[in-house]
Amino acid sequence: MESLEKANQILAEFEKIANTNTAKSFDPKDGFKVGVDLGTSSIVLVVLDGKDQPLFGAFEFADVVRDGLVVNYQQSVQIVSRLKQQAEEVLGFPLTAASGAIPPGTVGNNKRVVANIIESADMAADQLVDEPTAAALLLGVSEGAVIDVGGGTTGISVFEKGQPILVVDEPTGGTHMTLVIAGYFQETIEEAEQRKRDISKERENFTIVRPVVQRMAEITRQALLRQPTEPLYVVGGAAYFKEFEGEFANYLQQEVYKPVYPQFVTPIGIAMSSHIIFPQEGE
Structure with missing residues (x-):
C-alpha cells in the first residue's frame, strides 16, 4: 500500500530525530508546522517543514491526561513550554502557533482546554482535530x-x-x-x-x-x-x-x-x- 509505505518513511525519519536534541536541515522558504499531542502517557511536540517532512521531535512521559481528559493543567503547560523552548533552541526560530488534538466526540470546555494549554505555552492555537482524523x-x-x-x-x-x-x-x-x-x-x-x-x-x-x-x-x-x-x-x-x-x-x-x-x-x-x-x- 503506497500511502502506508510513505507514512512509514516519515515515521522512520521522525523516530531518528525524536528526543535527540537535533533537527533536520531546513529551507525557511518552505515554512514549518507544529503539532502538540497531549497523550495519556506522554506529551509529544512535532515540527514539520512545509512539505510535511520531520524537522524536530521531542516528548516527555507524563501523567496529565486520563480517559482523554486533562487532569493536571499546570504540568501540561510546563511540559509543552519545555518542549517548545527546546525546539526553538535547536531550530533557531520561535514557534508561534501549534495545532492540537482531542478524543473523538470531545465538546465544550474539555475541547477548549487543549487550546488553552497551547496558548498558555505562548503559542497561538491553530487547528483542533480529533485524534483518529489526525492519524x-x-x-x-x-x-x-x-x-x-x-x-x-x-x-x-x-x-x-x-x-x-x-x-x-x-x-x-x-x-x-x-x-x-x-x-x-x-x-x-x-x-x-x-x-x-x-x-x-x-x-x-x-x-x-x-x-x-x-x-x-x-x-x-x-x-x-x-x-x-x-x-x-x-x-x-x-x-x-x-x-x-x-x-x-x-x-x-x-x-x-x-x-x-x-x-x-x-x-x-x-x-x-x-x-x-x-x-x-x-x-
Whole structure:
C-alpha cells in the first residue's frame, strides 16, 4: 500500500530525530508546522517543514491526561513550554502557533482546554482535530477506518471519500493494560507501567493484557457493525506490541494494518493539519 509505505518513511525519519536534541536541515522558504499531542502517557511536540517532512521531535512521559481528559493543567503547560523552548533552541526560530488534538466526540470546555494549554505555552492555537482524523492525515486514509488506541481510550473513525462518517470513542486503552499487569503481579501502577514498557517482557505482558486487546477489538467490531469498511489501520502507543494487529485481525476476521512507530502517527498527523508558518513572521 503506497500511502502506508510513505507514512512509514516519515515515521522512520521522525523516530531518528525524536528526543535527540537535533533537527533536520531546513529551507525557511518552505515554512514549518507544529503539532502538540497531549497523550495519556506522554506529551509529544512535532515540527514539520512545509512539505510535511520531520524537522524536530521531542516528548516527555507524563501523567496529565486520563480517559482523554486533562487532569493536571499546570504540568501540561510546563511540559509543552519545555518542549517548545527546546525546539526553538535547536531550530533557531520561535514557534508561534501549534495545532492540537482531542478524543473523538470531545465538546465544550474539555475541547477548549487543549487550546488553552497551547496558548498558555505562548503559542497561538491553530487547528483542533480529533485524534483518529489526525492519524488519517499521515496515513492518507480516504476510505476505511483508523483505530487510535491511546492510553485512556480507543477511538475509531470511519472514513468515506476522505470525510469521517462515524466516530466512536470508548474508555479502554493502555492504562487499562497497566492496571491488569499491576493486578497480575500485585505491584504498584508505576511498577506495572515500567514493566509494560520493558521490551524484554513483551511476550509475557501481551499474554496478560490479551483480554484488554480483545475488548478494544470488540469496541471496533461494534463500530464496524454500524458502518462496515476496509482497510483498517491501528495506531497509538498502546498498539506497540508486535502481536497487537494480529490479535485484532483474528478477532475481527479482517486484515489490520499497523504502521511502524504507531505512537508517533497521531502527533505527526496533528502537525500536518496545521497551517504553514514562515520563520520571519515570528522574528
